[in-house]
Amino acid sequence: MMCLMKAELYKFKRDISVWIISLTLICCAGISIFTGVYSNVENAVLNLGKDYMGFILAFAVYAGFSCTDDFTNRTVIYAITYGNKRFQILLVKCCRYILGCTIIIVSNMTVFMMLSLLALGTETALPDLLIYAVKSLLLSLPLFWAIAVIFFFFAIITRKSTVTMGISIACSIIGVVFTNKAYFSMQQPNSSLLRFSPVVQLPMIYEQTLSACDYWGAISISIFMAVIILSAGTIIFNQAEL
């Protein structure tokens, strides 16, 4: 398993797709900084966190690039014939994908904050701003990972790059738009089960309106769902003709 992990990291270092996706996101975000959409850096960071759709779409695209390469190249044969169980191959691929997603979020947030700091300036003390940004980022990461696992599942069951991207993008648009619409159209959204959804919790982190109880509830449900999804993925992958 460690050997597989080392090989996957070696591939990851040579994979430029994660950096191309990050750069594209940064360019898109940079347009809003330099066209005067935001008044200051606090406002810019808040909006980037609240408007997380870009990240989700980036994960969907990245799933197509990073999780299916071994199946389209058929290089998965080496991992299998070197005595690895299919579950181990799946786990290592998942780790690589989550690492890539984390880099997309962290690099984008960091560069975006630096650019907006230079271009717009800050109204609060810099250490306070940094604490707010880092805290929000750390709190949001597990929720982003939970969403990413769904795209990983699509990649494993389809094992085709374009199909994975297509399904993941469609599902992310449907999932984010409809969940938010349903949540905000409720008379008492705070008592609905939808409040435990990562897509509802994410804006709350950046708006600092987060309830600790709801957040931990969302994390627990996300972990539970991730385990179910990965188990289903493993069962399907074990039976698959590669």
Add this chain to the structure above:
Amino acid sequence: MKKYILEVNNLCKKYGNTLVLQQVSLSVPTGSIYGLIGENGAGKTTLFRILAGLSRQTSGSMVLVNANTEAEIIKQRRNIGFMIEAPALYPNLSVLENLYISQLQYCGKKDVDDAKRTLELVGLCAQKQKRAKHLSLGMKQRLSLAVALLHNPKVLILDEPTNGLDPMGMIAFRQLLLKLNADNKISIVISSHILNELEHIATHYGFLHKGRLLKEISSPDIFKSADSLEHYYENMMGDYRQ
């Protein structure tokens, strides 16, 4: 030393209602070069895919390098080098990097000298920095063979390895297989449509037709009843059709 390095007993494979392999039983003697012959769709690749663990048999069993339980077979596949269907490579990585990934997957560390030695063996030293996608089909086949040989396997399973090779490449490939068999004591199972090629190297043959193994025979026995492998195959298939 065991008499047979690879044994397959009553192997069946069904895709939906189509029976692709029917009660196939074959034995590959240790130290032999076993030529598997059959027309397109006879089930050769399916058989190799099952041996590699890419596909699962519907019923039947196999013994790979003395291992007969599933857990042991998974481990023993480390002693087998596979080259199945089209070359399985990372197109965006260089020739050397393709080998490094295999080394990392196999034992967790890169061995530059070993990689270069293997490239020398297959005649790809001059292309070591070239990206795999820029290689010709013949060179890709050689690189695939290099990956299969990298971990010094006891058995090589090669599915139509001479596809895309030029005449000189075919001769060099044939000599390489004979050398590996004689010097490194590697048993080889090879499928090919080019009977003249197989005739020069194989010590044993198996004939597959529509998913059934028609016959297993040694090379000297063939030449007792025919002057060439081609004639023997023609006569045998003529008898079978009648």
